[in-house]
Amino acid sequence: MGSYVPNTDREQQAMLKEAGYKSFDDMFSCIPDEVKLKKPLNLPSGLSEMEVIRKMEELSEKNVTYKHIFRGAGAYNHYIPAIVKSVTAKEEFVTTYTPYQAEISQGVLQSIFEYQTMMCELTGMDVANASHYDGGTAAAESIPMCQDRKHKTAYVSSTTHPATIQVMKTYCFGSNTKLVEVPEKDGLTDKEALKRMLSEDPEAACFYVQQPNFYGNYEDAVEIGEIVHEAGAKYVMGVNPIALAIMKTPAECGADVAVGDGQPLGMPIAYGGPYLGFMAVPKTMMRRLPGRIVGETTDHDGNRAYVLTLQAREQHIRREKASSNICSNQALCALTAAVYMAAMGADGMAEAASQSTSKAHYLKDKLAEAGCKPQFKAEFFNEFVTDCPCGSGALLDALADKGILGGLPITDNAILWCTTEMNTKAEMDQVAAVAAALISGKEA
Amino acid sequence: MDLIFEIGSEGRKLSLLPECDVPKVEVPESLSRKKELHLPQVSENELSRHYSKLAKRSHGVNDGFYPLGSCTMKYNPKVNELAASLNGFTRVHPLQNEKTVQGSMEVIKMTENALSEIAGMDAFTLQPAAGAHGEFTGLLLIKAYHTDRGDTRRTKIIVPDSAHGTNPASAAMCGYDVVSIPSQEDGCVDLEALKAAVGDDTAGLMLTNPNTVGLFDKNILEITRIIHEAGGLCYYDGANLNAVMGIARPGDMGFDTVHFNLHKTFSTPHGGGGPGAGAVGCKGFLTQFLPGHHITGDAETGFHYEVEPKTIGAVKNFHGNFLVIVRALTYILTLGKEGVPEASSNAVLNANYMRVKLADIYDIAYDTTCMHEFVMSLEHLKNKTGVSALDVAKGLLDYGIHPPTMYFPLIVEEALMIEPTETEPKETLDEAIEALRALYQQAQDDPEALHNAPHNTVIGRPDEVGAARNTILRYIWE
Numbered sequence: 001m002g003s004y005v006p007n008t009d010r011e012q013q014a015m016l017k018e019a020g021y022k023s024f025d026d027m028f029s030c031i032p033d034e035v036k037l038k039k040p041l042n043l044p045s046g047l048s049e050m051e052v053i054r055k056m057e058e059l060s061e062k063n064v065t066y067k068h069i070f071r072g073a074g075a076y077n078h079y080i081p082a083i084v085k086s087v088t089a090k091e092e093f094v095t096t097y098t099p100y101q102a103e104i105s106q107g108v109l110q111s112i113f114e115y116q117t118m119m120c121e122l123t124g125m126d127v128a129n130a131s132h133y134d135g136g137t138a139a140a141e142s143i144p145m146c147q148d149r150k151h152k153t154a155y156v157s158s159t160t161h162p163a164t165i166q167v168m169k170t171y172c173f174g175s176n177t178k179l180v181e182v183p184e185k186d187g188l189t190d191k192e193a194l195k196r197m198l199s200e201d202p203e204a205a206c207f208y209v210q211q212p213n214f215y216g217n218y219e220d221a222v223e224i225g226e227i228v229h230e231a232g233a234k235y236v237m238g239v240n241p242i243a244l245a246i247m248k249t250p251a252e253c254g255a256d257v258a259v260g261d262g263q264p265l266g267m268p269i270a271y272g273g274p275y276l277g278f279m280a281v282p283k284t285m286m287r288r289l290p291g292r293i294v295g296e297t298t299d300h301d302g303n304r305a306y307v308l309t310l311q312a313r314e315q316h317i318r319r320e321k322a323s324s325n326i327c328s329n330q331a332l333c334a335l336t337a338a339v340y341m342a343a344m345g346a347d348g349m350a351e352a353a354s355q356s357t358s359k360a361h362y363l364k365d366k367l368a369e370a371g372c373k374p375q376f377k378a379e380f381f382n383e384f385v386t387d388c389p390c391g392s393g394a395l396l397d398a399l400a401d402k403g404i405l406g407g408l409p410i411t412d413n414a415i416l417w418c419t420t421e422m423n424t425k426a427e428m429d430q431v432a433a434v435a436a437a438l439i440s441g442k443e444a
Numbered sequence: 445m446d447l448i449f450e451i452g453s454e455g456r457k458l459s460l461l462p463e464c465d466v467p468k469v470e471v472p473e474s475l476s477r478k479k480e481l482h483l484p485q486v487s488e489n490e491l492s493r494h495y496s497k498l499a500k501r502s503h504g505v506n507d508g509f510y511p512l513g514s515c516t517m518k519y520n521p522k523v524n525e526l527a528a529s530l531n532g533f534t535r536v537h538p539l540q541n542e543k544t545v546q547g548s549m550e551v552i553k554m555t556e557n558a559l560s561e562i563a564g565m566d567a568f569t570l571q572p573a574a575g576a577h578g579e580f581t582g583l584l585l586i587k588a589y590h591t592d593r594g595d596t597r598r599t600k601i602i603v604p605d606s607a608h609g610t611n612p613a614s615a616a617m618c619g620y621d622v623v624s625i626p627s628q629e630d631g632c633v634d635l636e637a638l639k640a641a642v643g644d645d646t647a648g649l650m651l652t653n654p655n656t657v658g659l660f661d662k663n664i665l666e667i668t669r670i671i672h673e674a675g676g677l678c679y680y681d682g683a684n685l686n687a688v689m690g691i692a693r694p695g696d697m698g699f700d701t702v703h704f705n706l707h708k709t710f711s712t713p714h715g716g717g718g719p720g721a722g723a724v725g726c727k728g729f730l731t732q733f734l735p736g737h738h739i740t741g742d743a744e745t746g747f748h749y750e751v752e753p754k755t756i757g758a759v760k761n762f763h764g765n766f767l768v769i770v771r772a773l774t775y776i777l778t779l780g781k782e783g784v785p786e787a788s789s790n791a792v793l794n795a796n797y798m799r800v801k802l803a804d805i806y807d808i809a810y811d812t813t814c815m816h817e818f819v820m821s822l823e824h825l826k827n828k829t830g831v832s833a834l835d836v837a838k839g840l841l842d843y844g845i846h847p848p849t850m851y852f853p854l855i856v857e858e859a860l861m862i863e864p865t866e867t868e869p870k871e872t873l874d875e876a877i878e879a880l881r882a883l884y885q886q887a888q889d890d891p892e893a894l895h896n897a898p899h900n901t902v903i904g905r906p907d908e909v910g911a912a913r914n915t916i917l918r919y920i921w922e
Binding site for chain 1: 445447448449457458460461464465466467468469470471472475476477478479480481482483484485486488491492494495496497498499500501502503504505506507510512515517518519520521523525526527530531532533534535536537538539540541543544545546547548550551558561562564573574575576577579580583584587588608609610612613614615616617618619622659660662664665688690691692693696697705707711713714715716717718719720722735756757758759760761762763764765766767768770773774776777778779780781782783784785786787789790792793794796797799800801812813815837838841846847852866867868869870896898901902903904905906907908910911912915916917918919
């Protein structure tokens with residue numbers, strides 16, 4: 001069996017004796033007999049390192065990995081610079097706990113302060129927290145930030161990722177909050193419906209819109225913000241961090257809270273996690289933020305120093321009155337995002353964003369020529385929906401045969417496509433050719 | 445040291461992306477970013493060295509003893525990292541067809557099965573991302589259970605005053621009123637206080653056993669019986685599971701739902717605050733409420749996604765912190781049925797060894813056999829010498845030892861909570877014992893030096909009050 005216990009049996013026996021016990025059983029006599037487990041655990045016997053890594057390799061090989069990926073929908077296959085893994089594998093970062101002891105945690109604290117700065121820059125906001133679990137939970141936890149005694153109801157656009165809406169619903173079941181979906185029209189939030197629904201509800205607390213939305217379309221985020229504020233509610237935007245390099249910031253759109261998933265910033269798609277939830281707000285909202293926040297201060301000699309701050313919001317101080325129950329977050333993912341952004345720089349991020357959207361426009365045209373007509377007319381970032389006259393399943397199977405993961409089938413005859421800087425013109429031409437062959441074959 | 449924004453110069457960059465091979469499309473003017481984006485402008489060498497410097501100003505388990513009570517800072521095995529970096533795991537999209545992710549589904553199923561066995565539960569969900577997230581999930585299961593039965597009077601969750609702060613905070617997020625009951629001196633539940641608190645408005649109880657003083661609550665069966673007889677359910681906070689794996693099981697203690705911190709007990713690294721994983725288990729009658737995709741089937745016939753009929757929905761996008769789960773499974777497979785209880789036995793032995801070797805000078809909050817951790821009260825030391833728990837903790841920094849958890853549990857004055865874990869050799873424990881004894885002596889001889897500790901770290905004690913009053917939460921470009 002494998003073991004990470006350094007002390008040998010002989011040493012353990014000697015320690016037991018020194019601590020005043022005859023045996024392990026004697027030591028565990030503090031546990032009443034009736035709750036003790038009387039039989040061995042029904043688990044396999046332990047393995048050597050060589051056996052265990054072989055087993056894990058076998059399991060990993062049961063997954064199908066694709067050379068070319070055209071699926072996004074919340075998990076984006078962007079290029080990850082080599083430096084990212086090299087930095088985030090450093091054991092000082094990997095094996096440390098939440099930086100409670102500032103004197104020996106200045107490295108971690110400074111890296112979070114730098115991350116907070118970069119997220120503020122991306123979103124245009126004043127204050128960012130040290131991270132949340134993912135985009136879905138960040139969206140869900142934005143709701144209580146916007147609620148007060150008079151403002152209770154939460155609104156979400158139907159153009160939001162269904163998984164995010166599901167998480168929001170689950171959190172609202174917990175907090176006894178009414179969550180209302182605002183309908184969509186032509187792949188965008190129905191602004192007239194939004195205006196009507198909010199104006200009829202004096203208790204409206206907030207409206208959440210995803211930008212670009214689930215279909216990849218750009219919402220009219222400025223006008224939506226005006227509608228929301230006119231109704232006296234708070235405006236929450238869920239944003240794609242890569243798009244923010246070239247897209248209007250949540251601050252420029254008038255948002256009160258900006259949240260999103262930081263996965264595109266250097267994290268592998270990895271079957272859905274770990275990813276990174278980010279949250280940023282104007283200074284007026286900072287005391288409502290959940291989670292850790294790092295601030296700058298000095299030590300008694302006047303040296304610049306970083307500490308966890310504004311902790312009076314948090315569960316270990318405030319208990320049931322805390323802004324959230326969050327304790328562990330996604331710190332190493334926040335470090336990943338910071339290294340990614342530092343490596344890419346503003347120009348590099350703008351280039352990744354520009355290539356992602358340029359390639360999406362190219363693929364959309366190619367697919368349209370092949371017979372997969374776009375479903376919406378709206379401007380879009382790097383995702384778009386097309387019809388699929390040959391059936392979504394048939395096209396995706398044909399692509400899979402060529403080592404290509406096609407877009408996400410959202411109905412039997414519609415696919416949500418995604419491109420990033422990773423997709424080449426040759427790959428996209430191949431996708432279009434496969435679609436054309438299948439569709440013309442069917443028609444013929 | 446400089447911030448990353450203070451090094452480099454305009455125009456410096458890495459060469460990462462090729463030229464775009466399709467015609468460039470501009471974002472329409474009405475949608476485009478107007479505000480200049482400030483990000484670092486550095487070469488790869490500068491970037492790499494910056495983070496090497498930051499790493500040197502950080503202290504992880506790899507850098508030395510880390511007896512941070514309640515956090516189970518055990519060694520993070522390297523083979524776990526290797527497994528989590530396998531291409532077959534990192535390059536899989538969460539929304540792939542289930543036929544193409546059988547390996548990931550098997551990882552989840554194997555982990556759920558192993559955790560169910562260790563917990564004495566019938567099913568698990570691995571969707572929650574952290575311990576507190578697991579508490580939230582478990583409480584939603586309890587809420588869904590009562591709601592489903594039409595039992596809407598149950599609005600209260602009972603939490604002992606010795607509990608972790610996340611417990612009452614999670615209960616509040618689930619819309620519950622928190623009833624805080626006093627603990628006995630030893631942190632155990634006061635049965636009379638519990639009996640007085642329960643009623644037909646009791647939704648449930650949140651408890652950790654061993655408790656936060658490090659003792660196993662002997663009355664556990666009586667406690668869970670009182671809650672069940674009142675119609676409530678029992679939630680087990682698995683923060684202290686490292687004491688009892690393979691020794692005693694929450695399910696056999698009468699708990700209905702439980703969370704385990706895979707980043708504590710199952711050796712996955714804490715990463716400076718996360719990511720972790722807060723796996724949630726439950727008894728059979730609660731499985732119908734579990735969130736996310738439940739995986740059915742086996743390796744022979746294939747695995748399938750199913751959604752439970754009365755699911756609470758989803759507590760997170762996709763399938764949880766998957767690569768954390770891969771690490772935890774690697775650990776469980778390594779230890780196996782022999783190694784899992786061996787880990788707990790030695791965690792408890794190491795704690796008792798340290799306790800006994802310190803008890804002659806430090807006041808142990810309740811000096812009897814502890815489980816995987818014990819709490820010292822420095823109240824007397826402080827009264828006598830003026831040296832506080834904080835001072836001793838800061839003094840440990842100069843010995844290269846991460847301090848114990850300070851000022852927790854709240855029911856112990858001037859508390860230091862020590863959790864050595866099973867992965868420390870006897871010599872490390874002896875060194876820490878010597879350091880704590882030396883600090884005790886120093887408190888008598890030179891208290892002033894301890895008030896000013898640490899002396900050998902890159903900064904001295906920071907001004908935390910100033911940080912909260914005059915908030916600087918980001919770098920500003922001029």
